Structures are given as structure tokens and as C-alpha cells.
Amino acid sequence: MNALYLTLLLPLSGAVLLAVVRSPLVAGWLNVGICVATFSASLVMALGVLANGPFLTGNSMFYIDAFNVYLVVLTTFVGITTAVFSRPYMTYVLSEGWVKRKRMRLYHSMYQAFLLTMLLALTTNNLGILWVAVEGATLATVLLVSLYRTPESVEAAWKYFVLCGVGIAQALFGTVLVYFAAAHVLHLPETGLQWTTLHAVASQLDPTVMSIAFVFLLVGYGTKIGLVPLHNWLPDAHSEGPTPMSAVLSGLLLNVALYAVVRCKMLVDPALADPAWDNPQLAGYLMMGFGLLSFMVAGLFLHRQQDIKRMFSYSSIEHMGLMTFAFGVGGPLATFGALLHMTVHSLTKSAIFIAVGHATHIAGTQAIDKIRGLIKTQPAVGWGLLLGTAAIAGFPPFGVFMSEFLVLTATMQSWPWLTLVLLSGLAIAFAGLFRNIHPMVYGAVPEGQVPVKANMIPVAVHLLIVLWLGLAIPDFLANWFDQATLLITGSHFL
Amino acid sequence: MTGWLLALVQLALFVLGAPLLVIWVKRVKCFLQNRRAPSMLQPYRDLGKLFRKQVVLAENASQLFRMAPYIVFAAMVLAAFTVPLIAIQLPTAAIADMLVLVGFLAIGRFFITLAGMDVGTAFGGMGSSREVSLSAFAEPAMLMVIFTLAMTAQSTNLSSVMQYLIDVGLVLRPSLMFALLGMLLVAVAETGRVPVDNPATHLELTMVHEAMILEYSGRHLAMMEWAAQLKLMIFGALVVNIFFPWGLATEFTLVAIAIGIAAMIIKLAVLGVVLALSETVLAKMRVFRVPEYLNLAFLLALLGALSHIILEVGV
């Protein structure tokens, strides 16, 4: 329990502390340190869960089960590596004079605040708090997107803010409706937003209200996931914000939003299962539709990118689409694959964004057609980018392949003809990625392009973990996935 | 034992008799064109003279250039080994079937064309280029003929085929008619006779075979020439003995063999007359007309195969 509170309090105190630390260098190190502390705390908590199962605490305010525990660890872990990367990167940014020292404080403090909201959203047991946290994540990051104060960045931030605000407002309406539905089943409304309570009585909730609620929730959190056509803020925010921000946005925020949707789906499915209701699969179908649409459209977008960070943000949309689709398909196999995909995608994608940060540093621009011959200039960065792209494109033996393999097989079993669509989508996305990556990493070096001081250890670590997951899933992780699958689909996979 | 002996005798007949067929055709042509003909021994005299002469090699001729004549000759001799001339069911017949025969011809072609390119003269290259291009059409046609026969006789073994045709006696098979026509066209092309090629000229626009062996002299040239004559003989024997197998000795008695030899001489003589006639009335065609000619051969052979499948065996 205490480990859990520690996990939440550390970033909170960090946010406060870093707001007052003046020297960027110190702040950078502190940032890393706090992240490490948070990570170790979360690790302890995870071990606790591993030892004696899920638990409910803080008069059932927090709930840790197999579904969110590994996401918590993942979040804190990516938090560390990104912090490690952001320290030298932000000093470079500072030296370039893109930001003032004062804003560095904002940056570091908000970095911690963002982590806090992520962790809160994951660990809370209360749908309302979940909403508050997700909205809080927007608020924490929106100023970071416009950190450089360029017209583009301000515009991106505004779009991010307004679109996510509107979306999230719809999610709140959905939450209200859920509460409304719950109020008729259990008569002490204070607990009416607690996920555990709701999940217990989910099958009695009124299907009509729940279906409407799910529509609002899906559109709301879906905006955060970046589902087409609600995705428009995502590429802008990723491409204009500082690169560490892009890394955590892609790696964590999207995951958390998806997590929220899945939690809601877990409430809606039993409710819709009641015989009076004609379409029990509704939630699944909606998610499949959105997922497939995002998947295909994002794949096509990849072909027309000029900005490297923008490109990878589209690739994030594509993968989130795939996960949403997989969760929508339901069934143990697909769900297991989707859970695995959440992990490997966030690891790989954050690694890629770190590599991209170094690449843009080397080339001094984000324009794809200005970045050339990375492998010759700085082999570490070039290979990091190349291997990361190969991994995200689903090449074995990287873990992304394994998850996609599972999802495809699941689709094969339930929706054979959709696999063709998925495959063509994968091929299109693949071509889109590599046609841009290829000239960047290979080829002759433009004059004046010199190596920079880059710390590729985070990338290496991430990719190694992804590789490991591709070769062999450790048992405890497999068990967590399996229990989560059990929670979500009601049947074991292993 | 007698079988092997007989095989050697037949081989000797092949090798030694090859020049005779050539000169026979030449004499008939001379007769048809009212020219004085050389004596029947002329080709032997030529070969002997070439064997005695010293070889003049181009400076940059490689080892391959010197080996080629022997390999080509050897390939032809082996081919001759497998073609029944006077008797069938010889032990040598089993060494190689018709497909391998085609393979032997291919060996010869491979090395003669390489030899043509070795010295690096324009003529040699031209000859080789044309040779391989033309044979690229002749070979499939020939194989189609072989398929037709093989499917008829259920065997690709020459002597088995002939045995089969002798046993069933005279049957009017449309397939064999087409096959014969195709085979004739192919034979003319493969042996470099009019209208495909003209052994008698050295016109750079027309020559194929001669262009490749331009640089040869002395015994090398003799080998090449002899191999060419042997090739003619082989094709002659193929045509007459496959399509008119009667008279071939089936058991190894003196009588049968005597009959076999006599039949062989008569059949080849007739073929020679036919060849001479055709060469007298036909004119050499342009090199790029030849593919059409060979396509005709291929078409005929294909018709043969199809008519066998459609007309001769019920489904």
C-alpha cells in the first residue's frame, strides 16, 4: 500500500520541488532522481501485487490489479529513460536559446506533474478521478507543447487544448451517465463511481444508458487516444512540442486513454449482455470500427510526411488504432495481444522518439528531406532509429511482431476477411515508414553534419527489452497479461 | 560381347562413313547442276591433308580454343554411339536416350560457339551469336518430336522406340507424319544446310557455322569438319531409322546385319538425293527469316504431339 502512495507522492512532491529549483542542471538531475525513486517505489508495489494479488486501498479510492500494475511500472520506467534523455537534450535546447531558464522550471515541474496524472489515472478506482486525471494530463502538457513559443507551437498547443478539452468534456458526460445508471442500482451513490463497485453490479446497469454513456466515453477518451477522425491534435502536439514530451505523450498518455476506454468497456459489456438489449457486442463493434479506420488512415498519412516527429506520431495513431481494434475484437487471444502491444508499442515508440531527438539534434532540423546519412555521421543514432523503425514496423524478433501476430491470428479466427484489410494496412504503413526512414539513415552525409553528444543507452535498453519480449515473455508478465485478459474477457488465455 | 563388338563396328561405320554422305550429296547436286563432281574420296583427302598440316593459332587463342575441336568431335562420336545405324538393342543404346543425345549436340554447340568467340574476331562472335540463337529454336522443336515419339512408344530410348515401331508394323499415324516433317526441318537447320546456312560459302552476311571455325587450321579444323560431317550423318540416321526403321537388324546374325547395312546404305542414299534436290531448288534465306522457318518446325512438332494426344489415345 505505502509503496503505492509513495509512487503517487514522489512525483507530486517532485512537481512542487522542481517548480522552485532554479538551476536547470540541478533540475535535470533531480528529475532523473525522482523518476528513479518513483520507479523503484512502483517496482516494490508491483512485487507486492505479484506476491499477494490485487488490492483495494484508501477507502477503496485506489485499486491495483493485473491490468494496471504493469502499466504503472511501464509508466515509471519510460519516465526514467525519457528523463535521462531529456537532461542533455534540454540543455542543448537551452543552449540554442529556444527556451528561457524560467521556462525550464515549468518544463521540469510539468514533467513530474504529467507523470503524476498518469499514475493517478492508472491507479485510481474512481471513474471521476480517472477523468480528472486524464484532463489534468492535458493541462500539464499543454503548456509544454507551446514551450518554444513559435507560432506553430502555440497553434499546436491551442488545438491540443481545445480539442482534448471538448473531447474530455464528452467523457465527463459519459461518466455522469454511468453514475446516473449506477444510482438506480445501488443506493449509496458515494460509491457509485467506484470501478470495483460498478464492475460488481455491471450486469444490472441499464443497457440504454450505458450504451449512450459508452458513446460519450469512447468519443471523449478516443480523442485522447487519437482515433481518427478525432486525432487531429495529435500530430501537431507531437511535432511541435519538445522531443521528450513527444516521447511520453506517445508512450504513456495514449496508453492511459486507451486504458480508460477499456475499463469503461469492461463495465458496458456486461450491461449490454442483458437479454432485453438487442446488440450485446455494441462496444466491441464501435471500437473495431474506430480502430480499423484509424489504422488505415494513419497508414496512408505516413506517405506524405515531411516532418520526422509528425510521421512517428501518425505511426502512433496507427498502432493505437490496432490496439483499439484488438480490444474491440475481444476474446482472450486478441486481448492478450493488445495488452502486449500496449507494452511493446510504448517502449519502442518512446525509444524511437529519443533517437529522433538525437537525429534532429544532429541535423539541426525536423525536416525529413534535410536529414541524411545518419548511419555514417553517427552510427549509434542511425542504427537506433533504423532498428527502432524495424521494430515498430513489426519485424521479428521484436516484440511488436509477436503482438501483431497474436492480433492477426485472433482476427483470423473471428473475422477472417478483416485480416486482409489489416495486412494491406500493415504493408502500406510499412512502406510509408521506410520510404522516409531509408534516405535519412543511409546515403551520403551532407556537409556540415557532425556527430553530437548523444546518450543512446535508453534506446538500447528499450529495444533490448522489446527484443526480449519478442523472444520470450517472462512468466510473471505473461501471468499478469493473462489475469488482465481474464478480467476483460472473462476467460483465461493461457 | 558380340553386342559391344557390333556397337564398335557401327560406330566405325558412322565415323568413317560420315564423309561419304557429304560427298554423295555434293555429287548429286553437281549432277543436278551439270557440274563436274569431285571423286568420292575427296573429303578423305581433305581431312588427311588437314591432319598433316601445321596448326596456326592466333596469338591470343586460349587453351579452350585448342581443346574445343576434340571435345566437339568426342561429343559427336558419343552421339553417334547412341543412334542405331544398322542394328538396335545394342548395349550402348542404354547409355543414353534421346534426351541425352540432345545433350551431346548441346555440348558440341557450347564449345564450338565458345571457340568462335575465343580469338575475339567479329566473325567468330557473329557466328556464335547466330548459332545459339537459331539452335534456341531448333532444340525445342527437336524435343517436341522426341516427346511425340516417346509418348507413342512409351520410352525415350531410341532403340526401344525403333523396336516398338518395327513391332507394331506400318501404322499411319498423323503424329509421326508431323514429327517427320518437323524433324526434317530441324535436321536441315542443325546441320547447317541450305536454306538455313550454306557450308559452301564464306559470305559474312550469311555464314553461321563457317564463321565460328574461321580461325581454325590444321588438325583442329579437320576435327571440326569431321564433327560436322558426323552430325549430318547422325541426323540422317535419325530421320531414316526412326521413321523408316525397317531393315534394322534386331538380332545379331550375319544375315540380319548384312540386311541392316544394305538397308542403311539405300535409305541414306535416298535421303541424300532428297537433300540435294531441296538444296538445288531452294535458295539460302535471310538470317532473320530462319526463326520463322524454325517456328514452323516447332509448330509441326507440336501438332504432332497434340495429334498424338487427341487422335491416337482415347481419354
Add this chain to the structure above:
Amino acid sequence: MAIDFALAAVLAALGSSLVSTAAHKVPSVLRYLAFPLLAVSGAAATVAGFMVMGNGEVLVTTLPVGLPWLEWQIRVDVLSALFLTIIGIVTFAVAIFGPGYVREYEHGQHPLAQLGIFTGLFITGMLLVVMANDAFLFMIAWELMSLSSYFLVMFHHEQAANRRAGFLYLLMAHVGGLAILLGYGVLATFGDGFSFDAMRAAPLTPLWASVAFALTFVGFGMKAGLVPLHAWLPEAHPVAPSHISALMSGVMLKVAIYGFIRVTLDLIGDVHWGWGVVALLIGSISALLGVLYALQQNDLKRLLAYSSIENIGIIFLALGMALVFLGTGLPKLGAIALVAALFHTFNHAIFKSLLFLGAGNIVQRTHEQNLERMGGLLTRLPYTGFFFLIGCMSIAALPPFNGFASEWLTFQAALQAAELKNGVLRALIPFTAAMLALTGALALACFVKAYGVAFLGQPRSRRVRHARKTAYGMRFAQGLLATICVLAGVFPNVVVNLLDTIPRMLTGTGLQSATTQGWLWLTPVAPGVASYSAPLVLVGILVTWLIAWWFSHPRGARSVRRGPAWDCGFGPLGPTMQYTSTSFAMPIRRIFAPVWGIEEKIERQVDEYGLRVSRLSHQQRVYDRSWAALYEPIARWVQFAARRVSRLQQGNIRVYIAYSFFTLLLLLWVIS
């Protein structure tokens, strides 16, 4: 025991890639450590293969990695064993050849570490593919093979053309991989489980069986380079370092063949003769187009790559026949066709690697890849010249070399078509056999051109004129492969006996009478029907040669005088007067003109009277029609779609809000 050898081979290959990581510090580690390890791996694989083929056992084990519910399953049966042997032999040869070849890379900016690492991974991947016993490991190994070979193709990534080739290769490999994945998905769905054993047991409806076949045919065909999915192959193979080209063309394509056989004959099991017809037609088309394109290439390695397409076509032709026979209940004939296909697979692996190594030798010595600038190499690189000649004779299917033996078997199988009930098939198979004959003749033309232009005549460029002698290792590697060509050609019975175990395992019937007449006679159907005695053929040739030489050779006096070439009295000879590669292929180009896209440009300058041609230049480009036919339309469509989609996001935030607004309305309307 054998399986230990096989795993040892994998480990050695991995080890070689590990030690190569040191190569960017110490370049020589590649020569002294990495390649020897590869040699060990190759030897081990070969030994394992022979052991298993010898006693026809089936070895199974699992490795403690992979999915939690599905560990990596390893299975070595005779089919895997054959391909283990192929991989092993070629790897061994390459490992011998490599050190001499990469030496020149050690000076200069070449990323040797990359070369070594991915060579090792590449071979690891191939070994694992043929040893895999579940779809998951298969796919991992398969893509490992593709990915690492892609990195090897990108070894010389400075030229834009090579980058394009690499991208295309990766894309096609990925698409093919996805198709295979889907095919396995079908099998796994019916056989609940990714393990091959489950898939074997899968009760497939004919429709789904055909779907699975189609998917795997496309996937493996894409890797094997079947027309029209071949476009990547002639781009990618030549740009890799030559010993890698040897591995790719010689072995990787065979791995695709392995996959095809494994899935169709082993996993799906009961085949339908219609599949055979498809394979038959595609195969014969690939063979013909492949050789026609090969004939028009002036780049030696491109020529070899296209000829790989041809041979793959021949193999698939034979496989198609096997499927037809098996599908119509003639297992005996199916066995003949299958053995022919496998035999040709083996042969092509050997002689194509031999030829690529020879090409690599030339490239390394002369830094020329263009036939138009070669010539006269036989006198300069005698060993290479000799071995290359053997390779050419084998690939041109001349007796008594191995290429002939396998094509002979293929023909024999085709000639048994008469036993088929279906008249159309009876007519179809001889016709494809005729296509095969045409292909063979053209192949002969192609390799006469290649050998004649490269090794004979006079050198056409300075570098070629001063080509120096080669390293011993490189000679030895070529010599080894050449020897195997001769042996496999002269003693086909031995090989056929080994291969015979494979149809026995897959279909239960083998070649009864292939070698009943003893080691001397090969009689696939029956002695009376067809027989071929390669040893006697060889002896015959040699004996006649000797006799002829002995008789004709004069005693004593100097019998040979060197003099200027006669050349009908023209002369003196210059290298520019020779027939070039382009001109050599001209007649065939003219005859088959519609097959290629040909751009020809002739510029002539005449003097002021317009009588004398003072300058004449002729430029010509022969390009692959499959581009315009298949690839460009797809690319155009994707571009079009992307352009359309990008309208979705045109920057105005109000439009974005409207999106989510209308999405909401739509959904609400849908659910209520």
C-alpha cells in the same frame, strides 16, 4: 546426435555474428575468427543433414524460448536435412571464399562489423527456418533472414540505386512475410495451434486449403522470385557483396522452396491438382522470362540473378508436376517429379553459388561488373576461368554435369503425362516441357554469352587487362563447388538415393526402380523406358577425346605455330572489333522483342556531304516490363489515396471540432 550438430551449426553462426561486433576495432577479426566460425557452422550443418538423410530419422526437440504457451519447437526430418545440407555446403564454401574477398574492405570506410554480424544472423535465420516446427519460430527465423539480408544488401548504400533496391527488397520481403503469416493463420485457425503438428492434423475444407495454398504460394513465390513478383530480385542480389549474393541466390531462394514444399506437401497434406497447374504455369513462365531477361543483361551479377529466376521457375515447374501427379493419385510419378525438383534445387544452389563466387572473384580483381568492359579473363584468371566454365556447363544442362541430370529427370517425369486421365493435363504437361526445352536452349545461349564475353576474346578495359591472380582460399572455394557439380552430375544415383527418402516421408511412395540397375544406371521409371549412365558418358567423352588427340597429334616436330589471327584478312584485331554482350544477344532480342521494354537511341553524325558517317553512337536500355505492369499502378494508387486522405486534416480547428461533433451525433443516432 544429428540434432546436436544442427544446433551447433546455429550456435556457430550466432557466434560468428557476435565476434564480428569487434570488427570495427580490429577488422581482421572477420578473416581470422568470424569466417572460420561460419565454416564450422557450415560443416556442422552439412554433417547433420547427411546423417539425417542417411538414416531417414525424424528428430524433435524444443528450445526454452518463445511464447509462454509455445516454446520454440525444432524438428529435423529428411526434408529439413536436405536443405540443411544445401545451406551447410554453400556456407562452408562462402566461409572459405570470404576472407580473401573481404580483405580489400579492411582499408577504407567499409562497416565490416555490419557485414560480419548480419552474415552470421542471415545464416542463423536460414538454418532456423528449415529446422522450425512451429509457425511462430518459422516466421521469426524467416524475417530474421529477410531483415539481415536486407542490411547486407545495404552494405554499399552510397549509390542511390542500391538504396532503392534495398527498400524494394525490404518491402517485398515484408509483404511476402505477411502473406505467409496469413497462410499459417488459416492453418492455425483450423488446427488450433501454431505448432506444425497441430497444423498437420488440421481438418481443412477444400476452399480454405486453397486459400492457404494461394497465400503461401504468393508469399514464398515472392521470396523465391517468381514472375511477376520477381522485380526486387535482380535489383537486390547484385548490389550485395558477391559472397552474400551467392548466399542469397544460392541458398535463400531455396529456403523459400523449402517453405513451399513444407506447407503444401507436409502441412496441408492432401493436395489438389489445380494447385499443380498454377505452379506449373507460373513456373514455366518464370523460367522462360527469367532466361530471356538474363540474356539481355550486361551486368554479370544481374545476369546471374535473372538466371536464378529462371532456375526457380524450373524448380516450380517440376513441383507443379509433382502436385498434379499427387493430386490425381499417381504418387509414383509425383515422387519422380518431386525428386527432380529437389535435385535441381540442390544443383542450382551449388552451381549458382559457384558462379556468383566466380563473379565476385572477377569483381574483386578488376572492379568491373559490366560484361562490356571484360574479356580475355581466361588467360588472366585461369582457375576462376576453369571453375566458371564448369559452372556454366552445369547451369546450361550439359551432360554429364549435375544440371543435366536434374533436367533429364524433369523431362522423364513430364513424359509420363500419358498416364494422366485428364486429357487437358496430358496436353499441358508436354507443352510446359517444351517451354522447358526452349528455356534450356536459351540458357545455353545466355551462358555462352556470359563466358565468351567475360573470359574469351580480348580485354575491353585497362583494369581487366591487368587482372592479377586470386587468393588461394577463393580458388579453393570455387574448386570445391565445381567438384560437387561434377560429382553430383556423374553419380546422380547417389544423390537420387538420398533424395528418395523425402517423397517416401511426405507421400509414402518413392522411386522404386530408380537405381535398381546398380550405381551405373539411372532408370527413374523402368530400364526399358529410359536410362542414363552418366559415368559411362564421362568415360566415353574422355576416351574419345584421348584417342582423337592421340591419333591426330603429330609426333616430334613443332606442331603449332602462333601467328596473328586471320579474320578473313581483316585486321589487325582490336578489342573494340569484338562482338559485345549487347550485340551477341541482338538476334534473340530481335526475335522476342515484345518481351522487354527496350529504349534504343542511335545518334549518327555524317560529314558535310552526308555520305560518310563520322560518328555513330548507339545507346540502349532494356527494362523489366513487370514494373509498368504491376508495381507502378499500386504505388500510384497508394499515393492517390494518401493525397485524398490528407484533405482530412487541413488545419482549421473548427473543422476538427465539427468532426468530433458529427462523430458524436452519428454514433448517438446509430445506437438509438
Add this chain to the structure above:
Amino acid sequence: MNIVDFSLQEQMVLLIAALVLFTSFALLAQQRMLASIHVFAWQGALVAGATALIAAVYDQPHLYFSAALTMALKALFMPWMLHRLVNRLGIQHHVETVVRPSLILLAAAALVVFSYYVALPIEKLSLLSTRNTIAISMAVVLLGMLMMVSRRQAVSQVIGFMSIENGLFFAAVVSTHGMPMVVELGIAFDVLVAAVLFGVFFLQIRDSIESLDVDRLNRLSETRLVESVREAEE
């Protein structure tokens, strides 16, 4: 059941609901900046009033607190802040030209019908008298979005956004007697921060494009990007 059966307070709640809906219409129709801020303030006040009323009727003490909160935030603080900003940006007399205002009002009416149609099945199980308020609040939300779509002014967009939040509050209050306290606080906190951030952004936008016309925030667009590159190539 029919409205006449309701107690007076319940009738008042329904009346307030109607007024809230009316204010949304007014916001849509209102084109003058200051005026729309005032309307927004009234809406906030009405929501607060409704909360207080509910608290009184069904005596839910904690609702008083949230009523106060709403009053403070929605009716006082935000209008005041917007007011200040508008003055500071010098657009207090800005009149926004909405294209086809009548059409938009028509659409708004249609939206009300639509949300009623959507919420129709819900009311079956509503124990409360205030059942149709779900439809009303949904309509308010949708109208807010419609406003955001139809207005080019950043400020009026924010007002639209805030009115959406009002709709949410209203729904929460009248349909379920308010959320749990902690959630209420969290939401309020978020809204507060959001309001501040909006203020920050007005200035930032103003600095970057010398105006608050969101239509001019169109640098980041797929089509634009591609074109710009094409120009570069030419």
C-alpha cells in the same frame, strides 16, 4: 407523469432547466462579445441556482457546497476573468459576424429534438421528476459544441467550451444529485486551471498571429505542409 403533478420546487427545477437551455440559445445567437460573456455568467448562475434548489428539495447538504462552488467559478470568476481579458485585448466591442445565424439557430433546435430523441429511452427508468433534464443537458452540451464550430473568435470558442461544462454540471446535478464530493472538487480544480490556461493562451495566440481569429491558426495542415515542400522543390 405530467408537470401538474409535480411539487412547486420540482416545477421550478424544470423551469430553470428551460432557462438554461434558453441561455445556450442566447449564446448561440449573441454576436457581441461582452453581451455573450454576460449571458454565460447568467447561465452559470442558473446552474448554481438549480443545484441549490435540488439541495433544498431533496435535502442533500453537500450540494449546497457545490452550488456555491459553481456560483463562484461559473457565474463570477470566469466572467470576470474573461471580461478582464477582453478589455486587455481590446476586443470588448468586437462584433462577430456569424454566417447564416438563422440556419444555426434552426440546427440548434434540431439538436434539441435530437437529444430528446436520444434520451427518450432513458426516462423510462428515471425515478426523479427531473428526468427530461438529461435531454436538456445533452442539448446544452451539443449546443456548446455547435457554438464552438460556428465561432471564429477564440474567446467565444472558450465560452462555448465553458457552456459545455455548464451542461455537464447541470446534468450531474439534476439527474443524479451531484457527483461524489471528491470528484466535484477535482472537476472544479480542472475547470479553474483550464480557465487560467485559456487566459494564458489568448495572450500567446495574440502574440503569434496578432489576432484571436482561430481560422488563421492553420499553419499545421497536411495539405499546407505538402504544398510548402513542393514550392521548395520548385
